[in-house]
Amino acid sequence: MRSEMDVYVPRTLDEALQQKSAHPDAISLAGGTDVMVEINFGRLRPAGIIDLTRIPELREWRREDSHLFLGAGVTYSRIVRELADFVPLVQASRSVGSPQIRNRGTVGGNLGTASPAGDALPVLAAYDAEVVLQNRRGTRSLPWHTFLQGPKKTAMAPDELIRGTRWQVVNGPGSFSKIGTRNAMVIAVAGLCLQVDQDARQVRVALGSVGPTILRAPEAERFIAERLTWDDPGAPVTDEVVAEFAELVGRAAKPIDDVRGTARYRVHGCTVLAGRALRWALEERKAFKWL
Numbered sequence: 001m002r003s004e005m006d007v008y009v010p011r012t013l014d015e016a017l018q019q020k021s022a023h024p025d026a027i028s029l030a031g032g033t034d035v036m037v038e039i040n041f042g043r044l045r046p047a048g049i050i051d052l053t054r055i056p057e058l059r060e061w062r063r064e065d066s067h068l069f070l071g072a073g074v075t076y077s078r079i080v081r082e083l084a085d086f087v088p089l090v091q092a093s094r095s096v097g098s099p100q101i102r103n104r105g106t107v108g109g110n111l112g113t114a115s116p117a118g119d120a121l122p123v124l125a126a127y128d129a130e131v132v133l134q135n136r137r138g139t140r141s142l143p144w145h146t147f148l149q150g151p152k153k154t155a156m157a158p159d160e161l162i163r164g165t166r167w168q169v170v171n172g173p174g175s176f177s178k179i180g181t182r183n184a185m186v187i188a189v190a191g192l193c194l195q196v197d198q199d200a201r202q203v204r205v206a207l208g209s210v211g212p213t214i215l216r217a218p219e220a221e222r223f224i225a226e227r228l229t230w231d232d233p234g235a236p237v238t239d240e241v242v243a244e245f246a247e248l249v250g251r252a253a254k255p256i257d258d259v260r261g262t263a264r265y266r267v268h269g270c271t272v273l274a275g276r277a278l279r280w281a282l283e284e285r286k287a288f289k290w291l
């Protein structure tokens with residue numbers, strides 16, 4: 001095991017990209033809430049660390065016409081404070097760890113770790129977000145499902161950084177909820193984001209912690225899109241339709257048994273979360289008359 005580790009502290013994005021290109025085996029560090037756990041437990045001993053925390057470009061978010069761009073280094077605490085319009089993202093951010101973790105942890109780090117239990121990831125999947133990657137030669141954008149390749153596996157090249165994530169701002173209600181063994185400081189046993197897209201006439205549902213990576217529930221999405229009266233948000237939706245939607249969401253889950261829960265419990269969890277999320281969205285649609 002190496003005893004020495006080089007630490008690079010770039011002040012600009014250009015400098016960071018140069019260092020990543022020169023030292024592709026050095027690990028990027030944002031909040032460090034995943035990286036430092038791995039190092040402290042002796043599971044990771046990178047050749048070097050590139051500390052990204054001093055790079056202003058990574059800490060920006062901005063509206064770009066009809067899209068939102070969220071820099072990789074925006075923390076969960078800032079999302080809660082500054083991005084109130086993005087309700088599911090705020091709900092997911094608020095559920096991450098403790099205040100200390102939310103003050104340090106970033107969505108870029110959640111993407112970089114690519115855990116199926118990463119709480120921001122079902123939200124990005126339900127937003128149909130893309131991940132913006134950059135190296136010295138330029139940038140490229142990948143759909144979330146191309147970027148996330150499997151448990152802790154991404155399409156990022158060794159000389160690339162995550163610049164941020166970008167999605168079309170959606171008109172419609174949405175929510176994020178998760179099941180765990182307690183209400184705070186918990187890794188999700190199952191997590192779900194539901195986002196209604198009133199303009200595209202879609203209901204998008206993404207699941208976390210119930211498969212090797214984040215999953216969408218396409219059959220359930222099609223089923224409910226065909227049953228909503230899109231021109232009349234107040235039109236009733238029967239309990240049977242909600243129950244069948246929830247059942248279809250449960251069927252989209254591909255969980256395993258592990259220390260946190262059995263596969264059966266996780267499927268049931270998805271069913272319960274889906275039914276609740278759909279009811280909340282229907283109530284909100286009625287109240288706001290989203291059209």
Ligand SMILES: Cc1cc2nc3c(=O)[nH]c(=O)nc-3n(C[C@H](O)[C@H](O)[C@H](O)COP(=O)(O)OP(=O)(O)OC[C@H]3O[C@@H](n4cnc5c(N)ncnc54)[C@H](O)[C@@H]3O)c2cc1C
Binds near residue numbers: 052109111112118162
């Ligand atoms: C006590 C505790 C509780 C937690 N609770 C939760 C929880 O409830 N929900 C949850 O989802 N997570 C939780 N986590 C995990 C962690 O906080 C999140 O995954 C967080 O989003 C990681 O962000 P970070 O900025 O700290 O990432 P880091 O640890 O700095 O990095 C994580 C990974 O992303 C890479 N990376 C980071 N930024 C970039 C970039 N710009 N370009 C390229 N690669 C990059 C790093 O190289 C590394 O591989 C918890 C962690 C702890 C210690």
